[in-house]
Amino acid sequence: MKIACVIPAYNEAKNIAAVLEKVYPLVDELIVVDDHSHDKTSAIALNYPVTVIRHPINRGQGAALETGNQYALKNGADIIVHFDADDQFKSEEIPVVLAPLLNDEADAVFGSRFLGHANFPPLKRYLIMPLARQINRWLGVRTTDPQSGFRALKREIWEQITITNRGMAHCTEILFKTVKTGCRLKEVPIDVTYHHFGQKISGGFRIIKDLLLQKFSN
Amino acid sequence: MFFSWQQLLALIIITFFTTQLFKQKRRKRINGSEFILWLIFWSTSGLAIIFLKPLDRLTATLGLSASGINILFYLATLTLFYLVFKMRLHLVRLEQDLTSLARREALRGARSQTNRATPRDSDSK
Numbered sequence: 001m002k003i004a005c006v007i008p009a010y011n012e013a014k015n016i017a018a019v020l021e022k023v024y025p026l027v028d029e030l031i032v033v034d035d036h037s038h039d040k041t042s043a044i045a046l047n048y049p050v051t052v053i054r055h056p057i058n059r060g061q062g063a064a065l066e067t068g069n070q071y072a073l074k075n076g077a078d079i080i081v082h083f084d085a086d087d088q089f090k091s092e093e094i095p096v097v098l099a100p101l102l103n104d105e106a107d108a109v110f111g112s113r114f115l116g117h118a119n120f121p122p123l124k125r126y127l128i129m130p131l132a133r134q135i136n137r138w139l140g141v142r143t144t145d146p147q148s149g150f151r152a153l154k155r156e157i158w159e160q161i162t163i164t165n166r167g168m169a170h171c172t173e174i175l176f177k178t179v180k181t182g183c184r185l186k187e188v189p190i191d192v193t194y195h196h197f198g199q200k201i202s203g204g205f206r207i208i209k210d211l212l213l214q215k216f217s218n
Numbered sequence: 219m220f221f222s223w224q225q226l227l228a229l230i231i232i233t234f235f236t237t238q239l240f241k242q243k244r245r246k247r248i249n250g251s252e253f254i255l256w257l258i259f260w261s262t263s264g265l266a267i268i269f270l271k272p273l274d275r276l277t278a279t280l281g282l283s284a285s286g287i288n289i290l291f292y293l294a295t296l297t298l299f300y301l302v303f304k305m306r307l308h309l310v311r312l313e314q315d316l317t318s319l320a321r322r323e324a325l326r327g328a329r330s331q332t333n334r335a336t337p338r339d340s341d342s343k
Contacts, residue, residue, distance in 0.1 A: 033324070051330040056323050063317045067324055166317055213310050 006068030062170030111150030111190035
């Protein structure tokens with residue numbers, strides 16, 4: 001079973017080497033999608049046994065993930081893992097996320113920071129995430145982590161999903177579309193080391209706006 | 219029929235935009251359906267300005283407390299909101315097209331380094 005890992009990266013020259021060093025022994029193919037970084041992200045990544053795809057213009061994380069997915073599917077990946085380039089996720093948890101897929105207990109596995117011991121900033125834990133979870137519930141998604149970027153899905157599920165939200169709304173979109181396929185979905189606990197706050201409240205509103213615009217434009 | 223100076227000003231502005239519209243059409247900068255849409259919009263606006271008094275009477279007959287010009291403003295605001303919304307949707311579609319183009323270009327230029335020695339390999343040598 002060929003396991004591919006897609007890592008979207010934008011101006012991650014500082015972290016990308018550490019991430020690639022840890023991740024590449026754990027998967028069969030590592031795909032870095034450089035979303036038109038202004039630093040040396042691509043150059044550094046090319047020192048590793050990876051495939052580097054560079055967007056000619058910046059298109060956002062969702063767009064980068066879709067680019068990586070398309071490449072991985074075309075190259076025969078059976079499972080595609082999404083992992084962040086900012087060194088916040090723990091690479092040793094990749095096997096934990098993959099296990100239910102390899103044991104055929106699930107078709108899609110999402111890492112949950114709420115099932116693990118992730119150290120959330122209070123605003124994120126008590127306001128942003130509960131709000132995001134509520135919005136997901138309105139969309140029929142009942143996962144504990146509404147915005148996890150650490151996920152692994154089988155090929156046949158990815159083939160039914162096209163990520164159209166190029167911004168951060170892609171997390172909700174992927175969850176929603178995965179649920180819609182009716183596949184076996186499982187959450188596993190993951191830990192996160194926050195180097196910075198990440199999304200703010202304004203980011204949450206942007207996600208809602210993007211989801212609505214996407215809905216009407218289709 | 220006598221017009222107030224505000225009505226005259228409005229009619230001059232409408233005439234200016236209508237002339238521009240015809241110029242754009244002649245230069246083929248807008249397509250037929252867009253031309254028709256804007257022509258209807260400016261013609262309706264012009265007629266509403268010319269027949270402001272009858273519009274006032276119509277508004278009163280309908281039982282609305284606002285005057286004709288207020289109704290025009292409400293309608294104009296609603297129309298603007300609708301047009302802005304349509305433009306946002308159009309922008310989203312343009313963004314999607316742009317992403318598809320960027321993706322196609324990026325996938326064509328994908329570079330693999332699978333045959334290259336990793337830093338760990340070179341360290342161990």
